[in-house]
Amino acid sequence: MPATPISSALMSPPPVFWRDAAMPWLELRTVHDGRTVCYAPHTHETFSIGAITGGHSVYINGAQRRNVATGDIVLINPEQVHACNPLTDSAWAYHMFYVDSAWLAGLQHDLGFNPDADFQPFATTLTAIPSLFAGLTRLATTLHERQPDLLLRQSQAVAFFSDLQLALNPAPQPRKAVNHKLQRAADLIREQYAQALTLEQLCAAAELSATHLIRSFKQHFGLTPHAYLTNRRIQVSRTRLRQGDAIAEVALAVGFADQAHLQRAFKQMMATTPGHYRAA
Numbered sequence: 001m002p003a004t005p006i007s008s009a010l011m012s013p014p015p016v017f018w019r020d021a022a023m024p025w026l027e028l029r030t031v032h033d034g035r036t037v038c039y040a041p042h043t044h045e046t047f048s049i050g051a052i053t054g055g056h057s058v059y060i061n062g063a064q065r066r067n068v069a070t071g072d073i074v075l076i077n078p079e080q081v082h083a084c085n086p087l088t089d090s091a092w093a094y095h096m097f098y099v100d101s102a103w104l105a106g107l108q109h110d111l112g113f114n115p116d117a118d119f120q121p122f123a124t125t126l127t128a129i130p131s132l133f134a135g136l137t138r139l140a141t142t143l144h145e146r147q148p149d150l151l152l153r154q155s156q157a158v159a160f161f162s163d164l165q166l167a168l169n170p171a172p173q174p175r176k177a178v179n180h181k182l183q184r185a186a187d188l189i190r191e192q193y194a195q196a197l198t199l200e201q202l203c204a205a206a207e208l209s210a211t212h213l214i215r216s217f218k219q220h221f222g223l224t225p226h227a228y229l230t231n232r233r234i235q236v237s238r239t240r241l242r243q244g245d246a247i248a249e250v251a252l253a254v255g256f257a258d259q260a261h262l263q264r265a266f267k268q269m270m271a272t273t274p275g276h277y278r279a280a
């Protein structure tokens with residue numbers, strides 16, 4: 001989705017990130033004024049859930065496009081193409097949580113929702129249940145508290161995501177039919193993301209013509225092969241940056257031409273700079 005034009009005079013404060021090595025399955029991003037926070041369509045390997053705490057924005061999830069406002073909660077399953085951007089010159093604020101899907105699958109299993117222990121996607125992409133909104137914002141406040149209380153944070157996180165599961169109770173969703181040819185191309189990208197892959201290599205892996213591959217890949221995965229590759233590089237970059245690796249080193253390690261190339265792609269998909277994300 002094209003970014004909404006924003007006056008260059010507007011300078012939103014940077015996002016605030018929370019991470020804790022004792023809770024590696026959870027990450028929190030808080031934005032207090034998102035007038036200039038614009039995202040290109042992208043995916044996450046994690047389950048994501050966000051609470052709109054102020055203003056209005058446009059929320060895109062797959063084929064859905066909705067205006068969201070204070071009190072709304074957005075839910076994004078792993079690998080679901082999405083974006084959320086401000087309305088013209090309209091302030092908005094939010095908390096966004098990134099939750100490891102394997103951890104959440106374990107919680108679902110403990111609650112009796114998935115006997116095979118696989119993550120069950122949520123059928124709901126948008127809700128405004130007041131108790132869930134209150135619980136999510138309360139969890140964000142607790143995580144951002146300067147005086148750490150690990151047991152409180154852990155307990156509150158488990159309690160909220162249990163309440164979320166029980167409130168929305170996602171039924172098992174039919175799995176998307178596997179297209180083995182397209183999956184081979186996607187696997188090549190996921191495994192060799194640091195290489196300078198060519199269209200010819202992807203076509204050879206999928207045993208498809210370039211025309212068929214480009215059209216079918218976008219229909220199946222929601223992203224073009226090039227966008228899928230860039231997205232994969234950004235997700236790996238996030239992991240490396242959280243570990244404290246140097247930005248220039250990360251850029252070359254994941255396949256970008258240089259640090260500036262990483263900077264542009266990271267800002268486009270994460271709406272923040274690698275430096276700010278690394279320092280959080």
